[in-house]
Amino acid sequence: MAMTMHVDIVSAEQEIYSGTAEMLFAPLTTGQVGILPRHAPLIARMKPGEVRVRTATEEIDFYVSGGVLEVQPHVVTVLADTAARAKDLDEAKVKEAKQRAEEVLKNRQSEIDYAREIATLAEATAQLRAIQRLRNKTK
């Protein structure tokens, strides 16, 4: 029997997946990684992309828009963000919140829109990739 590890994928809003797996692939900010059981403890940031979980019988895809990956020899935890996150986007949200408080709209809207569009685009591309892969598999 192949070695297995426990995988938890959770987001702030819900638990997405919990079960045993033989291997896990995750998109880190520094590149794609594959995690096998008994991997050295690792904690890493993820970028938008898909997390693939290979179990004994199947391979499951999950889309994440960033987050943190925590690896311990027999437990892997994916702390996924469900929202599109980027530094400028967060800044944009701060601005929005402040504006709401002041009830004044400043004319910096266009920059915010731009940052938002970029993040949405990156997310959409990653989602598209995940969907395409799924489609290829079902064919």
Add this chain to the structure above:
Amino acid sequence: MAVGKEIRTKIKSVQSTQKITRAMEMVAASKMRKAQERMRMARPYADKLRNVIGHLAYAHPEYKHPFLVARDTKRVGLIVVTSDRGLCGGLNTNLLKTTLYTLRDWSGQKVDVELCTIGSKGFNFLKRVGGHIVSHVSHLGDTPRVEQLIGTVKTMLDNYTAGKIDRLFIVYNRFINTMSQQPIVEQLLPLPPAQTDEAQKLQHHWDYIYEPDSKEVIDELLTRYIETLVYQSAVENLASEQSARMVAMKAASDNAGKLIDELKLRYNKARQAAITQEISEIVGGAAAV
């Protein structure tokens, strides 16, 4: 027969009110179940985060993130979570009362308070009493998302990092059970230190490999953690709101029922009195003839 026309209209109007309150009660009941479910679903993420952060604190005693260091309190931040809509009993009133006491407390100690409101009830009230509101978000709907809260939370976190506030609190309604919710004030920043014990220390003699580097990861995790806490408070407040509304609407429907019974009794008495009077008039008339 013209007897008791006013009473009849009154009964009709109370009945239609009762219909509305009963409908609201049922809607609130189903929404409450969903909100409770969401409360439960948000838990694993926070637990996992807490574990990781706890471990990091042990593995890196030398790195002190500003979120973990207590400072002298000169200014404080307060995040106030309220509902957007009323008709939920004393829920918001109690919460805002607690908020006011807290504000008075701090102003007594000559400490300025910066406010951040989630939900329009709190915003309107605190604006009226002249609070210093720096950021605001409302209309989260029945399914609040972390995304909607990022902006308001980050405003406060930025202020904290910049030294504009030295402590950060959150006020929200804790969901105890369907019948009772309690407004509470919780400290978010600086994060209270984790409890130390020997067994845990032994568990944490190893360290992670960090990717890209430890500081960045810790920063991100702490920010996420605070956001999650705020999110959980928002969800818990939502569950409280729905259950408070359910209870309030149930009471309203019951009261309407009582009122209708009373009015019906009055109506029947009036009708009977009228009939009796008519009969006695006829009898009196017949005797005279």
